[in-house]
Amino acid sequence: MAALSLFLDVPLTTEVNWLLDAYQQDPSPHKVYLDHRDCQTETGKAWDYPPVSQTLLQISTDPTLDHEDLLELGFSAFTRAATELALGRESRALVENRAGSVHTIGGTGAVRIGAEFLQRWYNRSSSGPVAVYVALPQWDSLRCIFQDVGFTELRSYHYWDTARLAVAAEEFLQVLESAPEGSIVMLHAPEETGLTPKQWEDVARVMGKKRLFPFFDVPAQGLASGDLDRDAWALRHFVAQGFELLCAQSFSKTFGLYDERVGNLIVVARDSGSLVRICSQLQEQVRATWASPTSLGARVIATVLSNPALRNKWPWELPLWGSGRATWFGKVLGAWEGAAPPPQPGSGLCRKQSLRALVEKILLIREKLKAKLRLLGTPGCWEHLTAQVGTRSFTGLLPSQVAFLERSHIYLRPDGQFSLCSINAHNLDYVARSIHEAVCGSVWPVQGGDGAGAACPARPRRGVAQHLGQ
Amino acid sequence: FSLAAYRTDEGQPWVLPVVKKVEQKIASDASLNHEYLPILGLPEFRANASRIALGEDSRAIKENRVGGVQCLGGTGALRIGAEFLRRWYNGTNNTATPVYISSPSWENHNSVFMNSGFEDIRTYRYWDAAKRGLDLEGLLQDMEAAPEFSIIVLHACAHNPTGTDPSPEQWKQIAAVMKRRFLFPFFDSAYQGFASGCLDRDAWAVRYFVSEGFELFCAQSFSKNFGLYNERVGNLTVVGKDADNVQRVLSQMEKIVRAIWSNPPSQGARVVATTLTSPQLFAEWKDNVKTMADRVLLMRSELRARLQALGTPGTWNHITEQIGMFSFTGLNPKQVEFLIKEKHIYLMASGRINMCGLTTKNLDYVASSIHEAVTRFQ
Numbered sequence: 001m002a003a004l005s006l007f008l009d010v011p012l013t014t015e016v017n018w019l020l021d022a023y024q025q026d027p028s029p030h031k032v033y034l035d036h037r038d039c040q041t042e043t044g045k046a047w048d049y050p051p052v053s054q055t056l057l058q059i060s061t062d063p064t065l066d067h068e069d070l071l072e073l074g075f076s077a078f079t080r081a082a083t084e085l086a087l088g089r090e091s092r093a094l095v096e097n098r099a100g101s102v103h104t105i106g107g108t109g110a111v112r113i114g115a116e117f118l119q120r121w122y123n124r125s126s127s128g129p130v131a132v133y134v135a136l137p138q139w140d141s142l143r144c145i146f147q148d149v150g151f152t153e154l155r156s157y158h159y160w161d162t163a164r165l166a167v168a169a170e171e172f173l174q175v176l177e178s179a180p181e182g183s184i185v186m187l188h189a190p191e192e193t194g195l196t197p198k199q200w201e202d203v204a205r206v207m208g209k210k211r212l213f214p215f216f217d218v219p220a221q222g223l224a225s226g227d228l229d230r231d232a233w234a235l236r237h238f239v240a241q242g243f244e245l246l247c248a249q250s251f252s253k254t255f256g257l258y259d260e261r262v263g264n265l266i267v268v269a270r271d272s273g274s275l276v277r278i279c280s281q282l283q284e285q286v287r288a289t290w291a292s293p294t295s296l297g298a299r300v301i302a303t304v305l306s307n308p309a310l311r312n313k314w315p316w317e318l319p320l321w322g323s324g325r326a327t328w329f330g331k332v333l334g335a336w337e338g339a340a341p342p343p344q345p346g347s348g349l350c351r352k353q354s355l356r357a358l359v360e361k362i363l364l365i366r367e368k369l370k371a372k373l374r375l376l377g378t379p380g381c382w383e384h385l386t387a388q389v390g391t392r393s394f395t396g397l398l399p400s401q402v403a404f405l406e407r408s409h410i411y412l413r414p415d416g417q418f419s420l421c422s423i424n425a426h427n428l429d430y431v432a433r434s435i436h437e438a439v440c441g442s443v444w445p446v447q448g449g450d451g452a453g454a455a456c457p458a459r460p461r462r463g464v465a466q467h468l469g470q
Numbered sequence: 471f472s473l474a475a476y477r478t479d480e481g482q483p484w485v486l487p488v489v490k491k492v493e494q495k496i497a498s499d500a501s502l503n504h505e506y507l508p509i510l511g512l513p514e515f516r517a518n519a520s521r522i523a524l525g526e527d528s529r530a531i532k533e534n535r536v537g538g539v540q541c542l543g544g545t546g547a548l549r550i551g552a553e554f555l556r557r558w559y560n561g562t563n564n565t566a567t568p569v570y571i572s573s574p575s576w577e578n579h580n581s582v583f584m585n586s587g588f589e590d591i592r593t594y595r596y597w598d599a600a601k602r603g604l605d606l607e608g609l610l611q612d613m614e615a616a617p618e619f620s621i622i623v624l625h626a627c628a629h630n631p632t633g634t635d636p637s638p639e640q641w642k643q644i645a646a647v648m649k650r651r652f653l654f655p656f657f658d659s660a661y662q663g664f665a666s667g668c669l670d671r672d673a674w675a676v677r678y679f680v681s682e683g684f685e686l687f688c689a690q691s692f693s694k695n696f697g698l699y700n701e702r703v704g705n706l707t708v709v710g711k712d713a714d715n716v717q718r719v720l721s722q723m724e725k726i727v728r729a730i731w732s733n734p735p736s737q738g739a740r741v742v743a744t745t746l747t748s749p750q751l752f753a754e755w756k757d758n759v760k761t762m763a764d765r766v767l768l769m770r771s772e773l774r775a776r777l778q779a780l781g782t783p784g785t786w787n788h789i790t791e792q793i794g795m796f797s798f799t800g801l802n803p804k805q806v807e808f809l810i811k812e813k814h815i816y817l818m819a820s821g822r823i824n825m826c827g828l829t830t831k832n833l834d835y836v837a838s839s840i841h842e843a844v845t846r847f848q
Contacts, residue, residue: 007715016721045505066483067697144729259507259735291542291544294700296735
């Protein structure tokens with residue numbers, strides 16, 4: 001047998017998990033990881049939604065269910081419910097039978113199948129390679145998918161202005177105006193981008209004019225505003241405007257079912273004939289990738305969405321600490337200030353968690369972090385923390401400040417993006433103080449100090465200014 | 471008779487009793503949460519799945535040169551393996567490396583390798599229709615003629631669709647040629663335990679190649695032997711020269727996985743891992759697997775017996791000599807058409823029949839129909 005390995009020249013790559021690896025190898029007891037993909041509870045475990053656990057239990061004891069293979073396109077009860085959720089039951093596309101879907105392995109799987117399809121079949125008459133625009137915050141995770149399937153012209157766009165710490169709608173529109181005709185644009189809705197309906201209308205207009213192809217990514221419908229329909233506004237607007245589009249949906253975050261990888265790729269075509277042909281190609285792709293999708297997660301979600309009793313509870317079940325919002329906030333704030341012990345899983349307090357409660361918790365974390373930084377007198381403007389929505393946020397920190405945080409055993413992405421869900425009552429103080437030190441201890445940041453943005457209180461406290469020698 | 475799934479004697483799908491038990495255990499375990507699995511999958515699953523394939527006393531495992539990647543069923547494992555080989559094997563991004571698939575084989579093999587970017591997919595001779603058996607000479611000739619470093623897709627046991635496996639002696643001959651010609655073995659193992667009823671016996675070929683020092687991939691599926699078809703449980707076992715090589719290979723596979731499904735689904739892997747790590751559940755599982763295998767073996771011998779009793783022209787030993795879910799009956803297209811149209815017995819145009827479709831109730835009917843088909847149409 002040959003003495004040398006066939007894989008001798010295969011390089012080691014560490015780019016996949018580098019941040020998590022660094023965090024895990026850190027021996028400090030104070031370390032904090034701020035890049036969770038899942039939503040965390042106070043106890044540091046992934047948020048889970050009790051009706052999900054109940055449905056899982058029910059499924060496991062149901063004698064009528066078996067494990068027969070699904071077809072390539074997946075569990076139709078799930079795809080129907082998921083597609084309706086996104087497009088709205090009365091969507092023109094559904095009524096005209098030109099909207100279809102593929103049950104995929106998570107949102108990633110949906111993007112993959114969609115990207116592969118576009119690479120093979122979209123804009124084949126184009127003289128040069130088709131350009132794909134991906135938003136900067138999603139660059140890491142999505143670029144590799146498009147690259148893998150063969151796209152060579154990958155361009156990033158940003159909707160977040162790091163200098164002004166605000167949504168950069170104008171710049172985004174400019175990027176679209178200057179994009180080559182027929183380019184593909186990944187649109188992230190609803191959270192994070194934070195565009196207003198009026199701004200989305202402008203985007204749609206420009207994209208229509210330039211014949212740009214919309215590929216929506218909807219990872220958490222309901223987690224931005226707490227309202228399912230409001231979060232789907234942008235997608236529905238594009239459909240109403242007559243666009244053909246793809247939409248990758250994920251249910252990991254909104255159902256707390258991260259590990260079962262439930263995704264859906266929605267296809268909106270010009271007519272039902274096209275849809276049939278498109279789906280036949282997608283079927284072939286699926287067959288050569290995972291043959292057919294996993295059943296369990298989709299079954300759970302289909303059960304919840306199609307059961308009026310469960311479905312109505314899902315977005316707006318009463319939160320746990322009292323009926324009035326004020327009371328609830330009060331009690332929660334009180335719990336945090338007094339550092340009360342977190343509720344034990346399985347206790348009555350934990351049983352009623354809901355999407356709405358999760359959204360409110362995220363809003364609260366934003367408020368609290370901003371408040372703490374203000375109290376500490378951290379230089380700069382922190383309005384952007386509460387101006388953004390969704391589970392992730394830009395801190396506005398510079399790479400050098402992020403590096404400082406890492407030395408304080410706090411791990412977040414170099415671009416300053418972090419997950420709100422990674423912050424809880426136990427680490428909020430430490431994180432806030434560390435951000436304060438990072439900002440004070442390093443070079444004066446570009447943002448804030450020069451009065452950019454009238455609504456932003458830019459002047460630092462005297463003590464800090466002296467410290468900086470200004 | 472054409473579906474690829476196990477059926478009970480009542481013609482029903484079968485949820486293995488041990489699986490039902492473990493599923494309920496998992497569903498009522500409050501300590502489990504639904505966090506993302508690591509990209510490469512559930513560690514307990516990967517390690518134990520590879521152990522099942524390579525054996526308890528596998529030297530390769532002891533020498534720490536085995537890795538596993540949890541994948542979406544056997545298909546997913548084939549895909550990840552193929553994507554990796556296209557990028558990093560025999561050069562970098564060498565889409566011209568020939569890939570050899572048996573003639574015939576599972577149709578999807580071709581699609582998976584094609585979709586992974588390979589441009590030169592060839593066949594190697596396998597089924598001898600006249601003999602109704604393995605065309606060993608043709609197979610060995612094709613391997614001798616294969617360019618060095620070609621990838622060869624091998625069925626670990628229960629060849630789909632022919633049900634015809636090389637004997638241990640024949641495997642040794644195949645391995646010898648492959649070693650001499652530097653051919654890369656990529657095993658597809660979808661029926662371990664299901665074929666003979668014995669896990670070790672069904673893994674003999676894979677283990678032999680490992681003991682001969684080959685670096686290889688083995689795409690494992692737990693769909694059939696756990697009856698977990700729709701939970702898509704698979705594992706890509708990687709055997710390398712040493713730990714360092716395996717580590718580098720796995721790191722690149724992680725990158726590939728991230729751009730396809732990112733993290734695998736948890737349920738199926740948890741069921742399998744829980745079963746394999748509990749001595750009691752493991753014994754129960756082996757028992758369930760044997761139940762399935764035994765039923766298939768029984769149907770094979772019963773069908774053959776009836777055909778012989780009816781005096782159906784031709785020889786029918788291949789039915790019991792073949793193994794696994796499928797049988798290449800040797801029926802020609804006209805005979806197949808007759809069975810489908812007139813007798814409502816659905817089998818593949820190739821004459822492939824799923825033995826799981828046979829039950830004690832329909833044995834007589836099927837036997838007499840085959841008899842009629844063979845005597846009326848030549």
